[in-house]
Amino acid sequence: xxxxxxxxxxxxxLCAGADEGEWRxxxxxxxATRYSALADITAANVRQLKEAWSFTTGVQAGHEAAxxxxxxxxxxxxxxxNYVYALDMAGRVRWKFDPKATASAQGVACCDVVNRxxxxxxxxxxxxxxxxxxxxxxxxxxxELWRTKLANIALGETVTMAPLVVxxxxxxxxxxGELGVRxxxxxxxxxxxxxxxxxxxxxxxxxxxxxPAFKPFYSSDRGADLGVKSWPPxxxxxxxxxxxxxxxxxxxxxxxxYGTGNPGPWNPEQRPGDNKWTAxxxxxxxxxxxxxxxxxxxxxxxHDYDGINExxxxxxxxxxxxxxxxxxxxxxxxxxVLDRASGEVLSATPYVHITTSxxxxxxxGRPQYNPQTEPKAGxxxxxxxxxxxxxxxxxPSAYSPRxxxxxxxxxxxxxxxxxxxxxxxxGTPYVGADVVMKPGPGGHRGEFSAxxxxxxxxxxxxxxxxxxxxxxxxxxxDIVFYGTMxxxxxxxxxxxxxxxxxxxxxxxxxxxxxxxxxxDGKQYVAVLSGVGGWAGxxxxxxxDPRDGTAALGFANAMKDLPKYTVKGGMLHVFALP
Amino acid sequence: xxxxxxxxxxxxxxxxVLSTELRVCAEPDNLPFSRADRxxxxxxxxxxxxxxLGAHLVxxxxxxxxxxxxxxxxxxxxxxxxxxxxDYERVLTTRPYYRSTYVFVYGKRPLRSxxxxxxxxxxxxxxxxxxxxxxxxxxxxxxxRGAIDNVVGFPIYGEQPAAQRIVLAIAKGxxxxxxxxxxxxxxxxxxxxxxxxxxxxxxxxxxxxxxVRRDARELRDALDAALARRKPDVERILDxxxxxx
Numbered sequence: 176x177x178x179x180x181x182x183x184x185x186x187x188x189l190c191a192g193a194d195e196g197e198w199r200x201x202x203x204x205x206x207a208t209r210y211s212a213l214a215d216i217t218a219a220n221v222r223q224l225k226e227a228w229s230f231t232t233g234v235q236a237g238h239e240a241a242x243x244x245x246x247x248x249x250x251x252x253x254x255x256x257n258y259v260y261a262l263d264m265a266g267r268v269r270w271k272f273d274p275k276a277t278a279s280a281q282g283v284a285c286c287d288v289v290n291r292x293x294x295x296x297x298x299x300x301x302x303x304x305x306x307x308x309x310x311x312x313x314x315x316x317x318x319e320l321w322r323t324k325l326a327n328i329a330l331g332e333t334v335t336m337a338p339l340v341v342x343x344x345x346x347x348x349x350x351x352g353e354l355g356v357r358x359x360x361x362x363x364x365x366x367x368x369x370x371x372x373x374x375x376x377x378x379x380x381x382x383x384x385x386x387p388a389f390k391p392f393y394s395s396d397r398g399a400d401l402g403v404k405s406w407p408p409x410x411x412x413x414x415x416x417x418x419x420x421x422x423x424x425x426x427x428x429x430x431x432x433y434g435t436g437n438p439g440p441w442n443p444e445q446r447p448g449d450n451k452w453t454a455x456x457x458x459x460x461x462x463x464x465x466x467x468x469x470x471x472x473x474x475x476x477x478h479d480y481d482g483i484n485e486x487x488x489x490x491x492x493x494x495x496x497x498x499x500x501x502x503x504x505x506x507x508x509x510x511x512v513l514d515r516a517s518g519e520v521l522s523a524t525p526y527v528h529i530t531t532s533x534x535x536x537x538x539x540g541r542p543q544y545n546p547q548t549e550p551k552a553g554x555x556x557x558x559x560x561x562x563x564x565x566x567x568x569x570x571p572s573a574y575s576p577r578x579x580x581x582x583x584x585x586x587x588x589x590x591x592x593x594x595x596x597x598x599x600x601x602g603t604p605y606v607g608a609d610v611v612m613k614p615g616p617g618g619h620r621g622e623f624s625a626x627x628x629x630x631x632x633x634x635x636x637x638x639x640x641x642x643x644x645x646x647x648x649x650x651x652x653d654i655v656f657y658g659t660m661x662x663x664x665x666x667x668x669x670x671x672x673x674x675x676x677x678x679x680x681x682x683x684x685x686x687x688x689x690x691x692x693x694x695d696g697k698q699y700v701a702v703l704s705g706v707g708g709w710a711g712x713x714x715x716x717x718x719d720p721r722d723g724t725a726a727l728g729f730a731n732a733m734k735d736l737p738k739y740t741v742k743g744g745m746l747h748v749f750a751l752p
Numbered sequence: 753x754x755x756x757x758x759x760x761x762x763x764x765x766x767x768x769v770l771s772t773e774l775r776v777c778a779e780p781d782n783l784p785f786s787r788a789d790r791x792x793x794x795x796x797x798x799x800x801x802x803x804x805l806g807a808h809l810v811x812x813x814x815x816x817x818x819x820x821x822x823x824x825x826x827x828x829x830x831x832x833x834x835x836x837x838x839d840y841e842r843v844l845t846t847r848p849y850y851r852s853t854y855v856f857v858y859g860k861r862p863l864r865s866x867x868x869x870x871x872x873x874x875x876x877x878x879x880x881x882x883x884x885x886x887x888x889x890x891x892x893x894x895x896x897r898g899a900i901d902n903v904v905g906f907p908i909y910g911e912q913p914a915a916q917r918i919v920l921a922i923a924k925g926x927x928x929x930x931x932x933x934x935x936x937x938x939x940x941x942x943x944x945x946x947x948x949x950x951x952x953x954x955x956x957x958x959x960x961x962x963x964v965r966r967d968a969r970e971l972r973d974a975l976d977a978a979l980a981r982r983k984p985d986v987e988r989i990l991d992x993x994x995x996x997x
Contacts, residue, residue, distance in 0.1 A: 279815065329909065329910065329911060330907070330909055330910060331882065331907065331909035353882055354882040354907060354908075354909050355880055355882060355905065355907025355909060355910075407900045407901050407903070408901055408902070409904055410905065413880070413905055413907055440880050440881075440882050440905070440907060441880065441887065441891070441905060442886065442887040442891060442892060442895060444892075444895035444896070444900075445887065445891060445894070445895040445900060445903065445905075446900075447900060552887075552892040552895070552896065553892075597837045597839050597840055597841075597958070598881065598886065599836055599837050599840055600816060600817070600818075600881050600882065600908055601779065601782055601815075601816045601817070601908045601913070602779070602782055602785040602786075602816065602835060602913075602933070602935070602936055603879055603881065603888070603908065603914075603933045603936055604837040604840075604933065604958040604960075605879075605881045605886060605887065605888040605889065605933075606886070606887075606888075606889060606892070606955060607881075607886040608886060716819065716822060717822070717826075718822065719822075719826075719842075722841070722842060
């Protein structure tokens, strides 16, 4: 008895001075691993996990955010109207902040009015609003320190991403690629909110912040002003490449990594060329914004494969050599392993059924497109796999250095682009592609896979009825957590994939699970429920299930979701008894 | 007709018409269709219909953006949207009250056909509807003919209607021509003294109707009757706003 008590008392001391017990950014760390060293919850006791408390956010739209924990408070940012709550360790509201975001931003956002979380740094909380403002709050009091208007909703721009704060800079990008928006990432001074640099994703090198330090690995990315020349004249001005996903930071190399969205808003035939620098990955110097390298996952994207997914920075031993790599489970269906210093693709292996390409050529770095699934006006194409939301959309994976596995929440969806239907916007009728999504091989719509990046193999996977639209979390207790759209929050053995525990929430889960050590020394696990997002809009927006083309064709694949879940946001916090 | 029948008929009439408001959703700033000062042609036709139904016209001003059917008719904010495509499946529609086409708009250099030998060299503006992979019919037709390098897209989202921006660009010489939805551009083209030529062939033609909720058959029938009775007035308004037909 005495020995056990000493061990428990010692545990928090080991991490004193570190922020190990806190969760200050959505990904947990700059490397975007979503790995926690907390190990109190294990396969031996996880079955006893109970809900300690819950908190209703009062917001009905899709809750994609990660809660944050810092300085003894828990922070939650909701979808539009983008309320921020600070809760104490028992779930009581310490303060609430209403940014009063413009209501008309809701009609601009493509895929529900989501927000992917805030960022805690040095006593301040940073977050973005749907109508395109970056805001800094005093984390203790909720007092506003500054706000900077970044996006123009009149032009179709919104902001849904979580900011990343690094070296005193707040990094924020825009959403709205399909509306003729030109993508960008800005750096704001964390103290004042003043803009320090802005890097566009299309246009001349000076706008993209491409200079002498830019050394891409592949020759197709070399040359002056490719952000202009790889487009028809002027098309780059409205070319998309928005920045609405995740940013990682390698503190040793002092580089940030982030992806760019799909090219838009043209039909592909009207924008011949690689459409640089869309659907790819930038490495930049966060101090100046200058690009170091770029790699394009989907040159001349044909299927809405945004390249904005998370970049997980890990060190692996490949062919007996230690390599500093970047793992990217990409929307186009491949898990990429890239050398994060050079941008070289070391491997690119399918993790879902793919019909849109036949592989990635490692010499040129280019995917080999399948002409059979190329969209052409007036031609029906069937079995486009993965569907437009990709093998995986924004929902972030987690990596455990203990198991060496990347835990990927993802879809198993294909689509038919059959006939053309009459669409209509702002007084103007036009023809739209009639996109109908459907389950991929096996009949299930989602999957949770454990991927071995060294062997380039799936070690195990769990089939899910609906797309797994939540983030993943993995701990040193070798437990991996994720949520399902029908409302289950699950704990699995990280080694075997065995489901050890689950909890049913009233609304589906598309949020990002986190874990933290409470001020009482106990390990807690937290997640937001509240179905919605592009996949769940059928519930959160009450779309008509008879209209299969609603939500850009996603509604067809999700017709039965309203039978499983209802909308409404709630924070759930779990602990062992 | 017996007295009893007559009273039932009157009751029926008053339920849908006499005692109600006609609540119309409209964009507050989308000339020539609608504007908050009621100066658009759809505003004028809506007034006509309300008068004909003996109903008081009430507006819910909403931008016609993504999800507008769900957020307006679907949310019970209004009863009707003027000017939706007749086969637009998200709403129940009246019989079409006009049929129009995408048109060529030009200044000094005429452009009246996709077979024009100068097509690829001309600087041509088109509207961009703003939906991944979607284009207007002229957008598809230009791409199919290899007219790419000099085609300029005008997103529907912007400070002024896309058709107005295209007309301004032609007037000041930064574009040679536009291929634009006729009802959107006729009004601006006439004011800028530009020429308009119809691209009257499928798939450039669309029939336009009034949209109501899918279950609002009685209102739809009442609007159909009103449209039929006021056809000459509707035509006059469409002429006034240079809607090509």
